[in-house]
Amino acid sequence: MSFDYTKYLRTEHLPHLWCPGCTHGIVMKSFLRVVDSLGLNQDETVVVSGIGCASRLPGYVDFCTLHTTHGRALPFATGIKLARPELTVVVVSGDGDALAIGGNHFIHACRRNIDLTLIIFNNSVYGMTGGQYSPTTDHGMFSSTTPYGNPDHAFDAGALAMAAGATFVARTTAYHVRQMDKLIGQAVQHSGFSVVEVLEACYTNFGRRNKQLFKSNMDMLMDLKKKAVPVEKARKLAPKEMEGKYETGLLYEVGRPGYIECCDDMIGRKQEG
Amino acid sequence: MAKTVKLLQGNEACAQGAVYAGCRFFAGYPITPSSEIAEILAASLPRVGGRFIQMEDELASIAAIIGASLAGKKSMTATSGPGFSLMQENIGFACITEIPVVIVNVMRGGPSTGMPTAPGQGDIMQAKWGTQGDHPAVTMAPDSVGEFFTETIRAFNAAEKLRTPVIVLTDEIVAHTREKVEIPEPGEIPVEDRIKPSVGPADYKPYDTKFGDVPPMANFGDGYRFHVTGLVHAEDGFPTNEPDIIESQERRIIRKVEEAVPWLSKNEEFMLGDAEVALVAVGSTARAAKMAAEEAREKGVRAGVFRPVTLWPFPHERLKELAGSVKRIIVAEMNLGQIVGEVERSVCGSVEVTCLNQVNGESISPRSLCSAMVGEVQP
Numbered sequence A: 001m002s003f004d005y006t007k008y009l010r011t012e013h014l015p016h017l018w019c020p021g022c023t024h025g026i027v028m029k030s031f032l033r034v035v036d037s038l039g040l041n042q043d044e045t046v047v048v049s050g051i052g053c054a055s056r057l058p059g060y061v062d063f064c065t066l067h068t069t070h071g072r073a074l075p076f077a078t079g080i081k082l083a084r085p086e087l088t089v090v091v092v093s094g095d096g097d098a099l100a101i102g103g104n105h106f107i108h109a110c111r112r113n114i115d116l117t118l119i120i121f122n123n124s125v126y127g128m129t130g131g132q133y134s135p136t137t138d139h140g141m142f143s144s145t146t147p148y149g150n151p152d153h154a155f156d157a158g159a160l161a162m163a164a165g166a167t168f169v170a171r172t173t174a175y176h177v178r179q180m181d182k183l184i185g186q187a188v189q190h191s192g193f194s195v196v197e198v199l200e201a202c203y204t205n206f207g208r209r210n211k212q213l214f215k216s217n218m219d220m221l222m223d224l225k226k227k228a229v230p231v232e233k234a235r236k237l238a239p240k241e242m243e244g245k246y247e248t249g250l251l252y253e254v255g256r257p258g259y260i261e262c263c264d265d266m267i268g269r270k271q272e273g
Numbered sequence B: 001m002a003k004t005v006k007l008l009q010g011n012e013a014c015a016q017g018a019v020y021a022g023c024r025f026f027a028g029y030p031i032t033p034s035s036e037i038a039e040i041l042a043a044s045l046p047r048v049g050g051r052f053i054q055m056e057d058e059l060a061s062i063a064a065i066i067g068a069s070l071a072g073k074k075s076m077t078a079t080s081g082p083g084f085s086l087m088q089e090n091i092g093f094a095c096i097t098e099i100p101v102v103i104v105n106v107m108r109g110g111p112s113t114g115m116p117t118a119p120g121q122g123d124i125m126q127a128k129w130g131t132q133g134d135h136p137a138v139t140m141a142p143d144s145v146g147e148f149f150t151e152t153i154r155a156f157n158a159a160e161k162l163r164t165p166v167i168v169l170t171d172e173i174v175a176h177t178r179e180k181v182e183i184p185e186p187g188e189i190p191v192e193d194r195i196k197p198s199v200g201p202a203d204y205k206p207y208d209t210k211f212g213d214v215p216p217m218a219n220f221g222d223g224y225r226f227h228v229t230g231l232v233h234a235e236d237g238f239p240t241n242e243p244d245i246i247e248s249q250e251r252r253i254i255r256k257v258e259e260a261v262p263w264l265s266k267n268e269e270f271m272l273g274d275a276e277v278a279l280v281a282v283g284s285t286a287r288a289a290k291m292a293a294e295e296a297r298e299k300g301v302r303a304g305v306f307r308p309v310t311l312w313p314f315p316h317e318r319l320k321e322l323a324g325s326v327k328r329i330i331v332a333e334m335n336l337g338q339i340v341g342e343v344e345r346s347v348c349g350s351v352e353v354t355c356l357n358q359v360n361g362e363s364i365s366p367r368s369l370c371s372a373m374v375g376e377v378q379p
């Protein structure tokens, strides 16, 4: 029997505004399957976003949902989690939202290790505003603000998260749906700050400006597939062999008490002593 | 019963007032001259079951307190001009999503980094118009340590009752002065809480005007599932493009504050009964003004002081009345003319309004205020 999404969707607010062929919906459905398989209580699950195409997701799903300002989803979520640690708090954010305007919040959320899950919808472009380049746009690629090619180099969000202290870091793509389910599920269950970067495709505002590479959104999906190398294999390859490719899978996981546990522990000890 | 009297610094009084009012969450980023508020709450909030967090900047601080308030905790942040500027976008978010929070701005001098340890009153208009678009503005402006305590409580109460962000705006002098404060017993000053929904989750709408201009507010985690967005939304919380709904929601969030003026507005009127000259001032400038008025009276000039304690909404009505009984109004402020524009709007040319401004990092002295008053009435 196929999965019934309607339990978790605000069907009266559909259809969504995503373009035909946009991969954001693939990630949303994966998240809903995870919610179902983990048996999360909808009243106790909070979904927070910033601004962008990806960030419109909270409007469509039936949880406690908060659509904030561009880049600020993580600090909003931090406040919610500190106020009510028993809630499951998931943040959805585009690459611009999470890594450009929200980049400072991102590294500090990693460092604090508060039990939040961040899903980065990385389509390597600013979809909502019409296709300007983002911090994850590859060098040389065309966008509406890189008409001569991107002079910048892209962030490696996973490496950034690990360096900043995230305790769960994973990467998958919109093509690898089963892996996506597994990683988002593990991330939500992980105690501490978890990041799942999903590499995605925005044909409307990125693919069509790079017609030398992509003739359709399918081409973009196949490209995601081609460039993904499972982490176990990737780590055996020489850096040269990994050029233009990326590791996918669970990149890093460690147990470390987070801000809330440490705070409670220290305050408790002080009060006893 | 003997009153508890303590010698407190302004910022300390603010922090204690917040705890009294039920504040259980603080997020902030250090900045002079407000930092003591964070330092004190870092120690005291955990003792009352609250939480403190130092965020990475003021953008994050305001976001965190809005999140915590939405999850049911009365929340506050404290800052000074540069941080207040950074908070503006999300102050607007709290206005349109109608989430109560308290933002303390201890003003310093100058634009930009300005004068971190010197007083100023340059954020009067930022407190009203800092965030984009039409939005409600509620601001309390204490002038003493004791009032910093009580106005912080009043700010929380107003925020909760009106479902809107409230700003406590004061200056470096009030924040760093030490004065005796009578600490009220628990329950002595009423503490307000947001109105909870009386309907079950199935019938709940986060902006249901059936219940008046301030709709009941459910907290995340209380069994109500709803959507919150900074996009203009309908009663159900979801974005809308309906012109009629947009217009009525926009007008309602302003109206709910305007309608609260009878209980929200608060002014101090000092020796105004027979006054021919009224000095209008807020914060520490008003304290100098009161001394100056006494001095001016000794010199034969019937002077008085009008001090808005609730700065926004501005007391236009009362000033209009006052214009009928005084010959002149002098507006004194540590900026180059912000409150004066509001006073002129109130009196509509019916009485002469002049201003006394100073932006050199020093407070306006009672002497210069006195000579302005005395000089003004001389032929």
Ligand SMILES: Cc1ncc(C[n+]2csc(CCOP(=O)(O)OP(=O)(O)O)c2C)c(N)n1
Pocket: A051, A052, A053, A054, A055, A070, A093, A094, A095, A096, A097, A098, A121, A123, A125, A126, A127, A128, A129, A134
């Ligand atoms: C403070 C602020 N600056 C700029 C914008 C305009 N803006 C809206 S969405 C967006 C970028 C969205 O890109 P991304 O986060 O990658 O998400 P996508 O739309 O690609 O899913 C920008 C720049 C804004 N809403 N707020």
Ligand code: SF4
Pocket: A017, A018, A019, A021, A022, A023, A024, A053, A054, A123, A127, A128, A201, A202, A203, A204, A205
């Ligand atoms: S513009 Fe791009 S990111 Fe936005 S909905 Fe369309 S395909 Fe998706």
